[in-house]
Amino acid sequence: MAxxxxxxxxxxxxxxxxxxxxxxxxxxxxxTRDKVQAAMRALRYRPNAVARSLRTEATQTLGxxxxxxLNPFFAVLARAVEDEARAAGYTVVxxxxxxxxxxxxxxxxxxxxxxxxxxxxxxxxxxxxxxEDCVRSGAPVVFLDRTLPGLEVPSVRxxxxxxxxxxxxxxxxxxxxxxxxxxxxxxxxxxxxRTRAFHDAMxxxxxxxxxxYVEAGDFQAASGRAIAARFLDLSEPPEVIFAGDNLxxxxxxxxxxxxxxxxxxxxxxxxxxxxxxxxxLDPPLTAIAQPAEELxxxxxxxxxxxxxxxxxxxxxxxARLVIRRxxxxxxxx
Amino acid sequence: MAxxxxxxxxxxxxxxxxxxxxxxxxxxxxxTRDKVQAAMRALRYRPNAVARSLRTEATQTLGxxxxxxLNPFFAVLARAVEDEARAAGYTVVxxxxxxxxxxxxxxxxxxxxxxxxxxxxxxxxxxxxxxEDCVRSGAPVVFLDRTLPGLEVPSVRxxxxxxxxxxxxxxxxxxxxxxxxxxxxxxxxxxxxRTRAFHDAMxxxxxxxxxxYVEAGDFQAASGRAIAARFLDLSEPPEVIFAGDNLxxxxxxxxxxxxxxxxxxxxxxxxxxxxxxxxxLDPPLTAIAQPAEELxxxxxxxxxxxxxxxxxxxxxxxARLVIRRxxxxxxxx
DNA sequence: GTGCGTGATGGAAACGATTACATGGGAGTG
DNA sequence: CACTCCCATGTAATCGTTTCCATCACGCAC
Numbered sequence: 197m198a199x200x201x202x203x204x205x206x207x208x209x210x211x212x213x214x215x216x217x218x219x220x221x222x223x224x225x226x227x228t229r230d231k232v233q234a235a236m237r238a239l240r241y242r243p244n245a246v247a248r249s250l251r252t253e254a255t256q257t258l259g260x261x262x263x264x265x266l267n268p269f270f271a272v273l274a275r276a277v278e279d280e281a282r283a284a285g286y287t288v289v290x291x292x293x294x295x296x297x298x299x300x301x302x303x304x305x306x307x308x309x310x311x312x313x314x315x316x317x318x319x320x321x322x323x324x325x326x327x328e329d330c331v332r333s334g335a336p337v338v339f340l341d342r343t344l345p346g347l348e349v350p351s352v353r354x355x356x357x358x359x360x361x362x363x364x365x366x367x368x369x370x371x372x373x374x375x376x377x378x379x380x381x382x383x384x385x386x387x388x389x390r391t392r393a394f395h396d397a398m399x400x401x402x403x404x405x406x407x408x409y410v411e412a413g414d415f416q417a418a419s420g421r422a423i424a425a426r427f428l429d430l431s432e433p434p435e436v437i438f439a440g441d442n443l444x445x446x447x448x449x450x451x452x453x454x455x456x457x458x459x460x461x462x463x464x465x466x467x468x469x470x471x472x473x474x475x476x477l478d479p480p481l482t483a484i485a486q487p488a489e490e491l492x493x494x495x496x497x498x499x500x501x502x503x504x505x506x507x508x509x510x511x512x513x514x515a516r517l518v519i520r521r522x523x524x525x526x527x528x529x
Numbered sequence: 530m531a532x533x534x535x536x537x538x539x540x541x542x543x544x545x546x547x548x549x550x551x552x553x554x555x556x557x558x559x560x561t562r563d564k565v566q567a568a569m570r571a572l573r574y575r576p577n578a579v580a581r582s583l584r585t586e587a588t589q590t591l592g593x594x595x596x597x598x599l600n601p602f603f604a605v606l607a608r609a610v611e612d613e614a615r616a617a618g619y620t621v622v623x624x625x626x627x628x629x630x631x632x633x634x635x636x637x638x639x640x641x642x643x644x645x646x647x648x649x650x651x652x653x654x655x656x657x658x659x660x661e662d663c664v665r666s667g668a669p670v671v672f673l674d675r676t677l678p679g680l681e682v683p684s685v686r687x688x689x690x691x692x693x694x695x696x697x698x699x700x701x702x703x704x705x706x707x708x709x710x711x712x713x714x715x716x717x718x719x720x721x722x723r724t725r726a727f728h729d730a731m732x733x734x735x736x737x738x739x740x741x742y743v744e745a746g747d748f749q750a751a752s753g754r755a756i757a758a759r760f761l762d763l764s765e766p767p768e769v770i771f772a773g774d775n776l777x778x779x780x781x782x783x784x785x786x787x788x789x790x791x792x793x794x795x796x797x798x799x800x801x802x803x804x805x806x807x808x809x810l811d812p813p814l815t816a817i818a819q820p821a822e823e824l825x826x827x828x829x830x831x832x833x834x835x836x837x838x839x840x841x842x843x844x845x846x847x848a849r850l851v852i853r854r855x856x857x858x859x860x861x862x
Numbered sequence: 863g864t865g866c867g868t869g870a871t872g873g874a875a876a877c878g879a880t881t882a883c884a885t886g887g888g889a890g891t892g
Numbered sequence: 893c894a895c896t897c898c899c900a901t902g903t904a905a906t907c908g909t910t911t912c913c914a915t916c917a918c919g920c921a922c
Contacts, residue, residue: 199907199908199909200908200909200910201908209871209872210871210872210873211872211873211908211909211910212871212872212873212874212910212911213870213871213872215909215910215911216870216871216910216911218909218910219910223869223870223871224870224871225869225870225871228870228871240662240666242638242641242642243642243908243909244583244642244644244907244908244909245639245642245643245644245909246579246582246583246588246643246644246907246908246909247583247877247907247908247909247910248908248909248910249579249877249909250577250579250580250583250876250877250878250879250907250908250909250910251876251877251908251909251910251911252877252909252910253877255579257643264608265598265604265607265608265611266601266604266605266608268599268601271598271599271604272599274598275597275598275599275625278598278623278625279625282635287622287624287639287640287643288622288623289620289621289622289623290611290621290622290623291611291620292608292611292612302615305575306578306620308575309575309576309577309578310578310579310590310620311577311578311579329573333573446806446809449809450809453811473779473806476779476782476783476810477809477810477811478786478810478811532877532878532879533878533879533880534878534879542901542902543901543902543903544878544879544880544902544903545880545881545901545902545903545904546900546901546902547879548879548880548881549880549881549900549901551879551880552880556899556900556901557900557901558899558900558901561900561901576878576879577877577878577879578879579877579878579879580877580878580879580880580907581878581879581880582879582907583877583878583879583880583906583907583908583909584878584879584880584881584906584907585879585880585907586907863922864921864922865920865921865922866919866920866921866922867918867919867920867921868917868918868919868920869916869917869918870915870916870917870918871914871915871916871917872913872914872915872916873912873913873914873915874911874912874913874914875910875911875912875913876909876910876911876912877908877909877910878907879906879907880905880906880907881904881905881906882903882904882905882906883902883903883904883905884901884902884903884904885900885901885902885903886899886900886901886902887898887899887900887901888897888898888899889896889897889898889899890895890896890897890898891894891895891896891897892893892894892895
């Protein structure tokens with residue numbers, strides 16, 4: 197494949213000049229510029245970004261490590277990150293950690309070796325030595341969606357506390373009292389936060405939370421279904437099931453349907469995480485929406501600030517309650 | 530950041546030896562190997578893949594250009610491609626073309642400059658000069674999901690012809706005759722194929738297809754909804770609406786619901802493209818499933834064969850009819 | 863005419879790895 | 893003892909850029 201040297205030879209100039217044309221430096225005469233560009237076209241020259249990066253120590257590439265691209269929440273995040281990065285002249289390499297720490301590490305290692313200019317990580321539960329290590333050694337990392345305790349890393353995430361309060365109040369106003377919660381893993385910051393907010397919100401409304409009304413799943417559909425089943429088998433089953441993420445909500449939905457129960461008449465359902473097709477379900481699902489696009493875009497901006505050496509601060513955006521019909525009709529209707 | 534030279538100095542050996550340890554060449558004594566590895570750990574050495582790629586002319590990276598990561602079909606595809614590539618020691622850079630030719634070109638250009646070892650493209654409608662150009666100049670490209678006429682590029686895709694015949698027969702057996710089709714853009718190979726297969730299948734069953742029962746959408750939800758509305762407004766509306774992709778099916782679903790019509794009693798609905806949550810709809814949607822994971826995996830294998838210079842052949846995998854309840858209960862029930 | 867600033871261009875070092883080739887020492891063999 | 897072979901290791905060229913510095917020609921002022 198043609199290199200800068202071939203172009204230089206073909207145009208009868210030096211490689212330095214070709215390079216200057218490439219980076220459109222002003223110190224090239226109109227005439228030479230044309231000559232060089234003609235040579236480039238003639239030889240179908242394509243700059244070699246690898247060589248360029250070696251020299252400039254910058255790859256114009258960002259790494260993004262997410263839990264799973266098949267989870268619509270992460271898909272939206274990834275899309276937003278990519279859009280924002282492209283606008284800033286960067287390419288994004290996405291790594292699917294599949295929620296497994298060792299696979300997360302695999303990507304951290306690989307992306308670092310590829311010398312990405314910055315790294316966006318949605319951390320899995322545990323702090324791995326590798327992650328801790330490269331954070332300490334100053335790698336430009338920003339955490340997205342989740343945080344890890346004890347590490348001084350800027351993060352961009354949503355806070356669902358307020359929205360969970362809104363949800364509990366909404367349900368309370370509709371006259372339901374017994375609310376059960378399918379929580380997430382204690383190990384994930386998002387899991388802990390939501391559970392805590394749920395308890396707080398219930399207390400604030402003067403509602404009781406029996407121990408058997410809260411069970412932790414693993415953010416996967418199967419656990420949502422199993423836990424919903426246990427809730428419904430209780431001698432005094434809940435009037436509302438609130439799932440801690442979209443996949444567990446799906447599992448709960450299946451369990452409810454398979455028992456022939458009607459939503460919301462027999463049991464109401466709500467979910468943390470809003471995904472596009474919740475609106476197309478029958479009935480449409482009431483859910484708490486995270487500002488995923490905004491999170492993705494902000495994360496890129498924070499990361500790039502960091503890369504450029506500016507001081508950066510963590511960002512926390514509020515989640516928002518989206519009332520549909522799965523908890524009953526609202527009083528305003 | 531520490532380089533191979535620093536490691537060499539720290540271990541008291543030459544850079545060549547360090548490099549040999551790195552690539553675990555057998556021509557290094559046990560003893561030196563340990564010394565070098567100790568030095569690497571001490572200096573937190575991370576190999577620089579950029580430099581390595583420059584020298585070896587291989588990046589161990591594959592490019593994947595898809596229509597839109599938010600479309601579940603592409604998400605599954607991307608996930609499979611990534612898994613298979615990782616297993617083979619490659620990283621994947623995903624580019625979202627957003628179905629826009631110029632954005633597709635942006636990624637083709639960028640990825641080529643980054644010197645990816647191979648390129649997987651789900652081409653948008655048009656052949657762009659750039660794509661044509663690099664295909665002709667022998668870039669290792671494989672088309673995925675769609676093909677472009679007139680270009681000799683190996684492709685990996687699904688064929689829905691058989692499944693569409695199955696679907697039409699299925700509907701026919703259930704006693705419905707008037708089937709309308711929301712087809713895809715004529716410009717896309719997938720769009721053309723499905724339309725053609727639909728006509729053939731109808732003819733084979735002895736069913737008539739009035740001109741106003743086929744309308745082309747753009748594979749987006751809004752067009753599906755609009756076209757469904759026109760079908761339903763016909764003086765003799767269809768008994769079944771068959772949508773050419775999952776997004777248009779969604780649009781049609783919304784339109785049907787908003788009119789208070791029941792599925793399948795008032796009108797049946799089926800979709801090309803099966804996505805996970807179709808099974809969770811009420812009623813679960815009958816759909817034609819493409820073997821997306823398999824497509825992704827095979828595409829990587831074909832591409833890698835190509836990269837390694839082996840002769841390769843295009844792959845066509847059959848799509849499969851998945852009968853659920855949105856066209857009515859099957860006779861076997 | 864000499865000196866100098868300016869603007870365009872070229873020469874060559876560097877980036878961090880890989881690798882062909884050279885070197886040197888120890889063991890084995892006659 | 894001398895010769896050879898082999899194994900471990902080192903030296904240096906190389907990949908395709910960018911960029912610092914030098915060079916050269918030109919015009920202008922003194």
